[in-house]
Amino acid sequence: MIGIYLDNLRKNGALIHNITNYVTVNDVANVLLACGASPVMADEPEDAKEITAICGGLNINIGTLNTNTIEGMFVACEKAQELKHIMVLDPVGAGASKLRTNTARDLMKKFKFDVVKGNVSEIKVLASGEGGAKGVDADINDKITKDNLVKAIEFIKNYAKKINTIVAITGEIDLVSDGNSCYVITNGRKEMGKVTGTGCQLSALIAAFLVANPDKKLEATVAAVCTMGVAGEIGWSNMECGDGNATYRDRIIDAIYNMDGNRLDRGAIYEIK
Amino acid sequence: MIGIYLDNLRKNGALIHNITNYVTVNDVANVLLACGASPVMADEPEDAKEITAICGGLNINIGTLNTNTIEGMFVACEKAQELKHIMVLDPVGAGASKLRTNTARDLMKKFKFDVVKGNVSEIKVLASGEGGAKGVDADINDKITKDNLVKAIEFIKNYAKKINTIVAITGEIDLVSDGNSCYVITNGRKEMGKVTGTGCQLSALIAAFLVANPDKKLEATVAAVCTMGVAGEIGWSNMECGDGNATYRDRIIDAIYNMDGNRLDRGAIYEIK
Amino acid sequence: MIGIYLDNLRKNGALIHNITNYVTVNDVANVLLACGASPVMADEPEDAKEITAICGGLNINIGTLNTNTIEGMFVACEKAQELKHIMVLDPVGAGASKLRTNTARDLMKKFKFDVVKGNVSEIKVLASGEGGAKGVDADINDKITKDNLVKAIEFIKNYAKKINTIVAITGEIDLVSDGNSCYVITNGRKEMGKVTGTGCQLSALIAAFLVANPDKKLEATVAAVCTMGVAGEIGWSNMECGDGNATYRDRIIDAIYNMDGNRLDRGAIYEIK
Numbered sequence: 001m002i003g004i005y006l007d008n009l010r011k012n013g014a015l016i017h018n019i020t021n022y023v024t025v026n027d028v029a030n031v032l033l034a035c036g037a038s039p040v041m042a043d044e045p046e047d048a049k050e051i052t053a054i055c056g057g058l059n060i061n062i063g064t065l066n067t068n069t070i071e072g073m074f075v076a077c078e079k080a081q082e083l084k085h086i087m088v089l090d091p092v093g094a095g096a097s098k099l100r101t102n103t104a105r106d107l108m109k110k111f112k113f114d115v116v117k118g119n120v121s122e123i124k125v126l127a128s129g130e131g132g133a134k135g136v137d138a139d140i141n142d143k144i145t146k147d148n149l150v151k152a153i154e155f156i157k158n159y160a161k162k163i164n165t166i167v168a169i170t171g172e173i174d175l176v177s178d179g180n181s182c183y184v185i186t187n188g189r190k191e192m193g194k195v196t197g198t199g200c201q202l203s204a205l206i207a208a209f210l211v212a213n214p215d216k217k218l219e220a221t222v223a224a225v226c227t228m229g230v231a232g233e234i235g236w237s238n239m240e241c242g243d244g245n246a247t248y249r250d251r252i253i254d255a256i257y258n259m260d261g262n263r264l265d266r267g268a269i270y271e272i273k
Numbered sequence: 274m275i276g277i278y279l280d281n282l283r284k285n286g287a288l289i290h291n292i293t294n295y296v297t298v299n300d301v302a303n304v305l306l307a308c309g310a311s312p313v314m315a316d317e318p319e320d321a322k323e324i325t326a327i328c329g330g331l332n333i334n335i336g337t338l339n340t341n342t343i344e345g346m347f348v349a350c351e352k353a354q355e356l357k358h359i360m361v362l363d364p365v366g367a368g369a370s371k372l373r374t375n376t377a378r379d380l381m382k383k384f385k386f387d388v389v390k391g392n393v394s395e396i397k398v399l400a401s402g403e404g405g406a407k408g409v410d411a412d413i414n415d416k417i418t419k420d421n422l423v424k425a426i427e428f429i430k431n432y433a434k435k436i437n438t439i440v441a442i443t444g445e446i447d448l449v450s451d452g453n454s455c456y457v458i459t460n461g462r463k464e465m466g467k468v469t470g471t472g473c474q475l476s477a478l479i480a481a482f483l484v485a486n487p488d489k490k491l492e493a494t495v496a497a498v499c500t501m502g503v504a505g506e507i508g509w510s511n512m513e514c515g516d517g518n519a520t521y522r523d524r525i526i527d528a529i530y531n532m533d534g535n536r537l538d539r540g541a542i543y544e545i546k
Numbered sequence: 547m548i549g550i551y552l553d554n555l556r557k558n559g560a561l562i563h564n565i566t567n568y569v570t571v572n573d574v575a576n577v578l579l580a581c582g583a584s585p586v587m588a589d590e591p592e593d594a595k596e597i598t599a600i601c602g603g604l605n606i607n608i609g610t611l612n613t614n615t616i617e618g619m620f621v622a623c624e625k626a627q628e629l630k631h632i633m634v635l636d637p638v639g640a641g642a643s644k645l646r647t648n649t650a651r652d653l654m655k656k657f658k659f660d661v662v663k664g665n666v667s668e669i670k671v672l673a674s675g676e677g678g679a680k681g682v683d684a685d686i687n688d689k690i691t692k693d694n695l696v697k698a699i700e701f702i703k704n705y706a707k708k709i710n711t712i713v714a715i716t717g718e719i720d721l722v723s724d725g726n727s728c729y730v731i732t733n734g735r736k737e738m739g740k741v742t743g744t745g746c747q748l749s750a751l752i753a754a755f756l757v758a759n760p761d762k763k764l765e766a767t768v769a770a771v772c773t774m775g776v777a778g779e780i781g782w783s784n785m786e787c788g789d790g791n792a793t794y795r796d797r798i799i800d801a802i803y804n805m806d807g808n809r810l811d812r813g814a815i816y817e818i819k
Contacts (some may be wrong), residue, residue: 022295022568023575023587027519029296029469034518039469041296042370044339050370066590066614068339097588097596194803196575196585238515242784244803245580246573246796250519257467257517295568300792302569302742307791312742314569315643317612323643341612511788523792530740530790 002268003261005213005223010036010260014211017055017080018204019043019073021063021092024197027249028059031201034257035227037208048072052079056086056211059204060113062103063092070103077111086210089113090203095125108163115206115221117168119199120144120152127159144173153182153273166221168206170199174225178218185222185270187229189236194245198252202228205256222270230267231255275541276534278486278496283309283533287484290328290353291477292316292346294336294365297470300522301332304474307530308500310481321345325352329359329484332477333386335376336365343376350384359483362386363476368398381436387483388494390441390476393417393425400432417446426455426546439494441479443472447498451491458495458543460502462509467518471525475501478529495543503540504528548814549807551759551769556582556806560757563601563626564750565589565619567609567638570743573795574605577747580803581773583754594618598625602632602757605750606659608649609638616649623657632756635659636749641671654709660756661767663714663749666690666698673705690719699728699819712767714752716745720771724764731768731816733775735782740791744798748774751802768816776813777801 014037020028029039042051045068052058058080060073080087091104104126108116116126120142144152152175160167161179169175174185192198205224213220235251243251287310293301302312315324318341325331331353333346353360364377377399381389389399393415417425425448433440434452442448447458465471478497486493508524516524560583566574575585588597591614598604604626606619626633637650650672654662662672666688690698698721706713707725715721720731738744751770759766781797789797 021587023571023585025296026299026469026572030519030522033467033469039296040366040369041294041337042366043337044372047338047370047372050372051366054369064587064589065593068341068614093586093588093597096586096600097593099590099593099596194579196572196579234515242780242797242800242804244800246576246799246803249576250523250796251515253519254515254517257519258515298569299572299742303792303795306740306742312569313639313642314567314610315639316610317645320611320643320645323645324639327642341614507788523796524788526792527788527790530792531788 001265002219002223002226003265005209005216005220006227006259006264007261009209009212012212013037014057014208015040015055016057016059016204016207016211017042017052017076018059019048019069019076020059020061020200023064024200027197027253028200028204031253031256032204032208034253035205035208043069043072045071045075048076049079052076052085053083057088057207058085059088059207060107061090061092061200061203062100063200065100065103073107077107081111086207086214087111087113088203088207089116090200091116091118091122091126094118094122101125113165114210114217115166115168117170117203117206120169120171123159123167123169144169144171144175149173149184157182166218168221168225170202174229176218176222176225182273183222183270184273185225185229187226187267187269188232191236191248192232195249195252198228223264226268226270227256227259227264230264231259233267274538275492275496275499276538278482278489278493279500279532279537280534282482282485285485286310287330287481288313288328289330289332289477289480289484290315290325290349291332292321292342292349293332293334293473296337297473300470300526301473301477304526304529305477305481307526308478308481316342316345318344318348321349322352325349325358326356330361330480331358332361332480333380334363334365334473334476335373336473338373338376346380350380354384359480359487360384360386361476361480362389363473364389364391364395364399367391367395374398386438387490388439388441388479390443390479393442393444396432396440396442417442417444417448422446422457430455439491441494441498443475447502449491449495449498455546456495456543457546458498458502460499460540460542461505464509464521465505468522468525471501496537499541499543500529500532500537503537504532506540547811548765548769548772549811551755551762551766552773552805552810553807555755555758558758559583560603560754561586561601562603562605562750562753562757563588563598563622564605565594565615565622566605566607566746569610570746573743573799574746574750577799577802578750578754580799581751581754589615589618591617591621594622595625598622598631599629603634603753604631605634605753606653607636607638607746607749608646609746611646611649619653623653627657632753632760633657633659634661634663634749634753636746637662637664637668637672640664640668647671659711660763661712661714661752663716663752666715666717669705669713669715690715690717690721695719695730699730703728712764714767714771716748720775722764722768722771728819729768729816730819731771731775733772733813733815734778737782737794738778741795741798744774769810772814772816773802773805773810776810777805779813
């Protein structure tokens with residue numbers, strides 16, 4: 001039963017500092033408000049350091065990074081680590097360019113994140129130093145299906161254990177592992193891939209869930225992933241004739257706004273492997 | 274009767290240059306279009322100066338500021354002041370970091386804004402050099418309620434008089450003062466706090482209302498604040514089962530799009546103290 | 547019959563690298579997803595070069611440009627040209643500031659775009675070195691109407707021929723010319739001007755349509771323009787009581803999400819002159 005982690009978040013709140021891409025930043029802010037958390041954004045290094053200090057969690061997303069915001073990421077991570085804040089990394093586009101790959105790797109070398117969340121291409125790049133990412137979507141060859149699920153679970157467990165960090169791989173099947181167990185989550189709808197930023201929103205949710213549930217990081221990560229997936233299902237069920245991906249975007253966030261732990265528990269579909 | 278100020282805005286139009294944060298900038302653009310104004314955004318110093326020159330008003334919002342955009346703010350303010358344009362400052366997060374606090378203070382030292390609009394924490398920080406801001410939301414201890422209203426009115430009047438600038442403090446109760454009188458506005462809904470950027474939108478609206486009503490700056494500011502609040506009420510009344518904060522965001526802007534002076538007058542709730 | 551170009555896009559896909567303004571970037575991403583393409587955004591020069599390399603098309607939009615993103619534009623264009631990628635330029639605000647005017651001109655001097663798309667003020671500025679732009683909207687004096695249509699067609703044909711590039715001028719009447727023929731398109735609704743970013747979305751659509759139809763660039767550009775206009779009409783027909791420009795924004799993108807070639811063919815209204 002993971003609904004309790006959402007209820008805790010609504011009860012406790014969570015102030016999340018996001019250094020994230022400018023494409024989906026508005027949705028990230030609204031999804032945090034939807035789940036009971038509060039967003040702050042600051043990427044200028046001097047500002048990022050102080051803003052991080054007053055928050056409970058730091059969400060780093062490397063989409064649309066630039067020289068200045070990269071510096072902001074490092075400064076914020078340093079302060080967050082010093083203060084033992086929750087730290088989440090979303091390595092958007094790792095593998096698609098050296099700058100993104102290296103930034104993600106350098107951040108992970110220097111700092112201990114609580115959760116690293118990406119699609120299978122991005123995580124494979126971080127794990128192996130190989131592979132390629134087609135834009136920010138997972139390489140089709142890298143798709144996790146029922147057929148390669150056993151191998152994928154083995155991969156994520158090994159990698160999570162190696163880096164001693166919770167790893168979340170998202171796609172049609174989502175995997176979350178701390179190196180010991182692996183949650184296999186089958187919530188969500190494929191149409192979510194037609195809405196920009198659902199992945200970015202999830203990273204922010206993970207940070208919020210962990211800040212509100214610091215002693216149950218693995219379960220809180222799973223709860224965040226399920227929240228996004230269940231919201232995708234509820235949001236889709238609320239679509240009407242003529243609605244498309246722009247309306248769907250709002251309906252997903254709306255569904256989170258209206259969700260409580262009980263609803264999450266009824267909708268969440270996962271197995272522990 | 275403040276509806277006339279909205280009607281004037283729709284009749285006269287207003288081209289507003291916004292140097293604002295990238296979190297809510299799209300909503301700022303759409304809310305300006307909704308009220309009959311037009312938006313332009315430019316923050317590179319060289320560009321900001323010229324863009325300001327062709328506009329009627331300048332809206333400075335210091336959320337997600339960086340070294341380059343700060344320079345853009347100063348350059349734009351200098352040009353706007355030279356041309357006697359309407360100038361509005363939204364000191365987002367003043368008190369949350371030195372960079373934000375100092376930027377807001379330095380801008381106010383160097384330039385004469387027509388309106389400074391913030392939550393009570395931000396305005397207190399500017400007024401006193403003390404206090405703290407929790408992210409971009411008002412410190413709970415600083416909330417303006419019926420119980421501390423008399424003191425709050427005294428505070429805003431004194432501060433507005435001291436800086437010879439219209440000051441707007443937003444929250445569940447909104448205050449607008451020019452140092453002589455204080456408007457106490459009780460429009461709006463608490464759920465607006467769950468939509469990112471309603472405050473940023475308001476600052477842009479204030480700039481637009483003042484450009485279209487340059488001889489009635491205090492009343493135009495009040496009209497802008499009431500427009501936002503009434504839109505929040507209308508928007509909420511249009512919410513349906515399953516709707517949440519993402520849809521509410523659109524419904525608020527939609528309500529402004531459909532509002533005229535008559536509707537504003539019927540909805541506006543304020544007292545002059 | 548231009549519907550085939552939309553069907554091709556849905557069948558073939560198109561990965562579009564966008565260096566675009568932060569005001570409307572989210573809508574640009576969602577409209578690309580709506581039409582069957584995929585978006586990537588990267589503006590840091592080092593990153594932009596590599597990201598462009600993995601894409602099929604490059605969409606350059608100079609709204610909210612800064613020194614760093616301008617460099618990113620040049621680096622990306624150089625790589626895109628080397629790889630013979632589709633290149634589209636949207637000179638937002640050319641004429642409104644020297645930086646914008648010069649950036650657009652310099653880009654066009656150095657690189658061969660497939661399509662340049664702007665409002666009539668912007669295109670006139672590029673063509674003549676004169677004129678002025680009021681914000682990002684077309685100067686009223688420059689509006690293309692039935693009365694000045696013959697002159698406007700002559701202008702666009704001459705300019706397209708001179709620069710050997712497809713030129714699209716958008717407004718209530720849209721013109722698309724390759725220098726030989728000129729398509730006169732009358733889809734769309736004037737209320738689209740109350741939604742920020744429909745122009746930016748169109749540039750991205752053009753890039754996507756051309757990537758999927760590289761041998762029919764003129765017709766694909768026309769198809770993109772008609773898609774946007776027809777979506778504006780469908781979206782408006784789906785508006786309900788109380789809806790305004792924020793909801794309209796979503797309904798336009800939704801309409802594209804639900805459109806196929808057949809629907810486009812039934813809605814497209816154009817003449818070839």
